[in-house]
Amino acid sequence: MKKDVRFYLEYGIYYLIIFVILREWLNPIMELTNTGYDYYFLLFIALSLALALLGLPLFITWFIKIGYIAFFIIRAYSEFSFFSTEGLHFLYSDLQWNMLQLLQRNFTEVSNPFRTLLFLILIWMLVYLIHHWITVHMSVFYFLLLTVFFIATLDTFSDYDGKAAIVKVMLLGLMLTAFLFLKRSSTTMGTLLQRKSYMHYLMPVIVFVCLAGFVAFLLPKASPQWSDPVPFIKSLTGQGNGGGAVEGKVGYGENDETLGGGFSQDDTVVFRAHAQKRQYWRVETKDFYTTKGWVVDNSSYFEMELPSNTILPLSIPTGEEPKQAEIFPLEEFPFILQPYGLQRVVFDGYTILNGQTEKLQTVVQDNIVALDHYQLVYSEPSYSFTALKDKNMPRMVVDARFLQLPHNLPERVRQLAEEITSDYGTTYDKARAIERYFQQNDFSYDTKNIAYPAEDQDYVDQFLFETKRGYCDNFSTAMVVMLRAVDIPARWVKGFVGGEQVGRSDDGLYIYEVQNNDAHSWVEVYVDGVGWMPFEPTIGFSSPASIDYDVELTENEDELVTEEQRELEQQQREELEQATQNEETKATTSSILNEKNKKWLIVLMIALAAVGFLLYRRRRKWLPTVYVQMQRQKKQDAGNFDLSYTRLLKQLERYGFKRQNNQTLKNFAQQVDEHFGTKDMSILTEAYERMIYSEKGEALDYEQLKENWAYLINRTKG
Structure with a gap:
């Protein structure tokens, strides 16, 4: 394939979209595994795509990629320079040790540098596969399907929020699919689209995809129908609760004497916390294990009344940096939700500290009550x-x-x-x-x-x-x-x-x-x-x-x-x-999803419906222009002439000339020519019948027939 500026520009757009989509693969992996150096992984993806675009000899691309992988591993896992003997020795020793572990089937003992090496090789193979799909099959359907499945799975079964990623992947994927469809069609027909025609075909797709994504983003979303898909899937397979266990409901409870049994999910919000970061919130501890659950040993029970904003004698050590948090309970919680390193509680009342469980109950006017707001001062231990x-x-x-x-x-x-x-x-x-x-x-x-x-x-x-x-x-x-x-x-x-x-x-x-x-x-x-x-x-x-x-x-x-x-x-x-x-x-x-924007959304949808209706009603006016532009780029042969003649008949029907069931093409052509005062329809019909019913179709002057066809179809716009 001859590679010119047009080739690099065209495929450069393809690979840029692929890079953004691959970034959505990398983000959840980095987030869920807490892996650093994400920019190095992104740089390797960009490098692999660039080398695929340039089409350099295989030994050069291998040399560059292997060199980058070696640089990455030495940079991330050692203090040595990439160009030093110590750095290369570190790389060799680590590789030798890991190969030994693999040979001995100690798969869990492989080192982190070796895991990074395997992950980079996986990226290498994935980019090669995508390059093959784009250049040979001119389709990325399976890649997009895998991407959506991958993100949706992580969104469902992990803490990763993949909603924005899926929207981004779908929009970019639809655009890339349109680009490749046009590329595949032009390659099949043997035509070379000019830049103006290329943009003429693609701009409606880009506008439509962006508009569809914007409207979908504005539309109100239904709440999840499954609180947790894993139990739902298991219920469909008839696995049930297992062992005849009684299913309860998740949430905080006082009685832990009998543990066991399943529970159903409950997404009711029980409190809001204003804090510097996400953390665990202690309520109480229990110390006596009964073989079935937990109770409190009250043999040395004692309580302490502690005024608001005084230092709390809790057993958890504290750190050096004081922090503040605010708690807004939404349920009846007559106790304090404790961050690690809690020092003081501020509210209008006092707390009762249970010396056995370290549970802090809230008291106002000598009554244990549930607060609707209180402040915490804490210093997280390190x-x-x-x-x-x-x-x-x-x-x-x-x-x-x-x-x-x-x-x-x-x-x-x-x-x-x-x-x-x-x-x-x-x-x-x-x-x-x-x-x-x-x-x-x-x-x-x-x-x-x-x-x-x-x-x-x-x-x-x-x-x-x-x-x-x-x-x-x-x-x-x-x-x-x-x-x-x-x-x-x-x-x-x-x-x-x-x-x-x-x-x-x-x-x-x-x-x-x-x-x-x-x-x-x-x-x-x-x-x-x-x-x-x-x-x-x-x-x-x-x-x-x-x-x-x-x-x-x-x-x-x-x-x-x-x-x-x-x-x-x-x-x-x-x-x-x-x-x-x-x-x-x-x-x-x-x-975006507030009430005011919903009104604009309704107006937008009505406007889009009106524009679509007008375009449909006036298709007789603008379709001929589209047909003529498409025909100019096509190679003129029997197949394209057959399609063009069929489109002409359809356009004449929109204009008002509908061929009757028992009417011959020749008679219909004469009727059309009489109306327009030309002989073009008769010429086209005679050529069409020669192509269909004889072996002389190859001798037709398709370039001249294209001019007759263009003149006649343009007349139908009037």
Whole structure:
């Protein structure tokens, strides 16, 4: 294929659209995995598309891509220069070690640089496949289908919000499909569209797609019909609740004596929080495990009355940077929702602190009441990685109730806990080992198919060794019990996870809406020398703990820090940026969908309907011009002449000349010529019959016939 300026301009537009669509593939991966260096991945996509467009020899493109991949990995995962011997040695050593792991089938032990290498190779292959679809098949239907399916799946089954991405992909995909359809049609007919004609055909498509997208964006949207598609899909397959469990309703409750059973989703908003970032909200802890659930050991029960705006004697450590938050409960919650590091509560009244559970009840005029608004002052703790990893920390004496276990706890639960933690020397490492255990041993998150344990069965034992399926109560209870089984103080915590960011308040705080669906339970562990620290064993949730990696790690020490820990700070840094983007998008949507714009939407739809009706009614006036412009670009042959003659008959019918069923073409042509005072219709009809009924069609002068046809069809506009 000869490549000129027109080729590079045309395919450059195609690849630019592909780049934007591929960016919508990359965004959720970066967001959900908290992966940094996203601009390096985008640059590799752009580089791959540019090399595909230039069509350089294969060995040159391979050399450039491999060089970029090597540069990326050395830049991201080492402190060496790409041009240094140390950098190349790092690359070689890492590749050699990972190949050894693959040969030994230790697939979970591959390093992060090697995972990055595999991901870049995947992008390389995807770009090559797209290039093949565009240049050979001139169609991207399957690519667009995969993109929409990929984004929709992540939007449904993860925290990623893919609504804007799907709209963007659909609009760009429709435009690209139109471009490629025109390219494929012109290639099939062997014609070369001029720039003016090219834009003449494409501008209506571009305008229509943009207009359709704008109207679709303005239209009111129905609320989701499924609160959670996973239970709905399972119900269609007849899986039911499993084990005869009684299904409850999600939300915060006081009674935890009998855990188990599934629950249905409830998206009712129970409170709004104005805060600097999304976080966990504690309500209370429980300490006594009964083999079926949790109760409070009241043997040493005490309460404290604390006036408003006084320092609270909570057990969670605090940080150094004070922050403020405001809570607006929408349900009857006569207690304080506590961020980690809570120091003071401000409202017109006082609080009662339960010394056993650390639940803070709100009191106004000597009555426990639910507030409609209160302010919080807190300082989020940051846990020193040096202290967490210090094996020489003195063992602190902690209340024995945080080591309580039932006397009939199955022995295999203790054995499993000891097996998981046997290779670790610090409390933190042992807790992290148990926390990771659920991620790596075929456990699954489920809210429907959860049965209650039998009368003589332990709740944790059933979960660990039989079902391996559950939600937060299963995971958190199991972790607390296993920690206590290896003499690590732990307690069960109830509250809410962060909710959905919906806007920004006047004082600059982000507004989060927390639903019943966000009710949650997790674990707090007492780490010697550090204090109580939160852990999150439930699959699909991230720990709220903020860790200060205050040491320079060697390469060997860095292996001890799991990927989730290393990414935690990056996740927290990016959260505010993502929240800002979400806020702007939702604010724009909210502004457009107000009542005033709905009136304009009705006016716009009426205007569009009127324009469409007028264009249809006057199609006899403008269709001939379109037909003539299309005919000028086509190669004149028998096939195109057949199509042109058929269009002429249709246009004459719109003009008022309809051929009767028993009327010959010759007689009809004479009737037309008599009306217009020409012989063009007879000439065209004679040529048409020769082409159809004889073998002399190849001898026809199609260029002259095109002039006769153009003159006659233009006459029908009058």
